[in-house]
Amino acid sequence: MNRLLIVIFLIICIPSFAQVKPWMLGPFERDKNAQPIISPMDLTSWKDPMSERTVFWESMATFNPAAIVKDGKIHVLYRAEEKLGEKEIGGHASRLGLAISEDGKTYHRLPKPVFFPDHDNQKEFEWTGGTEDPRIVQTSDGRYVLTYTQWNREYPRLAVATSKDLKNWQKHGPIFKDFKNGKYHNQETKSGAILTELKEGKLVAAKLHGKYWMYFGVPHIWLASSDDLIHWDPVETIDGNLAPVLSPRPGFFDSWLIEAGPPPLLTEDGIVVLYNAGNQQHIGVKTLGNRLYAAGQALFSKEEPWKLLDRTDEPFLKPELPFEKSGQYVDGTTFVEGLVYYEGTWYLYYGTADSMVGVVTWKP
Template sequence: MISSKLKYIAVSFLCVATACNTSAQKEEVTKENSEISTTEKQWMIGPFERPENAQPIIQRDTTATFDDPMTGEEVVWQSMATFNPAAIVKDGKINVLYRAEQDRHTDTIGGHTSRIGLATSEDGITYERAEKPIFYPDNDDQKEFEWTGGTEDPRIIESEDGTYVLTYTQWNRKTPRLALATSKDLKNWTKHGPVFQDFKDGKYHDMDTKSGAIVTQLKEGKLVATKINGKYYMYFGVPHIWLATSTDLVDWQPVEDYAGNLAPVLSPRPGYFDSWLVEAGPPPVLTEDGIVVLYNAGNSKNIGVEDLGNRVYTSGQALFDANEPWKLLDRTDKPYLKPELPFEKSGQYKDGTTFVEGLTYFEGKWYLYYGTADSMVGMATAEAK
């Protein structure tokens, strides 16, 4: 999200990271004000609700250590923050892959090192964390793209043959690049490098890219990658959302217009909550109504929604045609999720964020996972329709 210094948004800022104030976060939230969905459209996924007395499900850990391949030293790998989660169901458990930042003693957002940790849950309520990161910048053939900023902001899907496909941001403190890795067990990973490195001799290789969300479909109670007219589709990018296609989930080609330029399929709207930027969220879902894209939205209050303030991240939904994934059919006029609780307005991004990246289907419910203020992980659920 913010950590990769999005040069085309042309905004830089400093904020002082605040420690987690656990007592303040334990304010009771009644079920009435925990409902976070606004006026519903029939095609939307939801409405989503926070749990009663909602609290973050994952927070920073100042004790867990890891032997860092970059420095050869033992580091406290999630001492700064834990946020921006992906989610997948495996072996009857929800697996939450979250971005964990190591505190590098700087106040600059993007100045820390990110790795990806894993938390699992058998009931969707309690989560057990792995002691070590499961995905990280290593002494491998991707270090030029991942040292020393790290591996950030995961999204994950499962293919029909059971392969897990991870999209993430490689951050070398120069250019954020959308990259991809695959695994059969969520532990052993093959990194395939920057997604657009070889397309048209690297035309988009040095362009800031991120947030790759591959279209899925619910089949027999399980979300899996799905083809549309023989191709997989991926929504990606910020401050606009673009499209890419693939036949194998590894090699991707951006969708261009007749002039050879990226063709935005969703853009910011003056006058709305998404007036500053839009960014792909968790893997979209192909439904009987079309492709439902859950996206993140940034506000610019002078041309957007004044009450939200500047740079506040909320979440919207958009509907695209099932056969023409570039064709926008409808989108929400108000966010279905926005920062409201204390832990959603604290930490590195005190203006507030509810940054959605993880969506999965578990025991008849939708589970939505989001990053809060670049600091913690929140969760909301919705009954299946």
């Protein structure tokens, strides 16, 4: 069957995958009876270092997951928030929990968070808002590198931490604090997705031209490079500003904002970046909800990682099921953030309405 017939077959037989381009990842599909794989629960309590009280740390929301394969199992790091009663809005602290799966279907959750604001050298950046929205990659020597948002209720800052076991972490602080005397230190930065490649069946951090690369940011996506995965230099314009490499588009599903998704993948066609996109109905897509989050894909040059080659005009994943349209974010969210290759299948993990975790799969 030639490529044209394959494309026609996919369009006819897989209507949920509305647009097919040869460089895209997927099609990703939900299980027949898809349900969230991680949901809030009231059974797990833990003594919080900030408040010095016992909190039910994942009782209100469990969402926005990162994922990595370790010891032959899928490990999902997810953001969690506790119920606060009458003071729900704006008062939450976020921590990261860990769920482990041996088959991609059932997930065993650890009873305590594995990453959280503590009495450490990052207190000024993480108290009292917390640690949010992780992405994770592995290096060729087995080290795990976590990017996440530090929230001190003043500035959201993109930060990095490293670990050898996913439970004991060394925090290295805000990613851009040393760049040009802290030029971007007190500016909103978040959503850091480090470039990866598939080597011997395992996703690892990739280098291009001797450097690591990271797509980051919202409402545009920007680009940064690093020699060590700890210290990062953003790509700037000739005027000394952050150079956007992907921006919102009036008239499309990504008309409001865009935000980097899971770690991008280096392929034969180029760099495939999965991204999250917000819609605004009056200048976006009328059939999608206002401020609804869906997911798109973009292709960048592997010779010039800032050079956009192509992007999707329609989302490849959008809120459709009840659990994707209910929760903190009532407009609906399929917020992609974790991608792993496990036993011949790609697993894409996403947050639903800032409340739960879902997964879609693609078996090439």
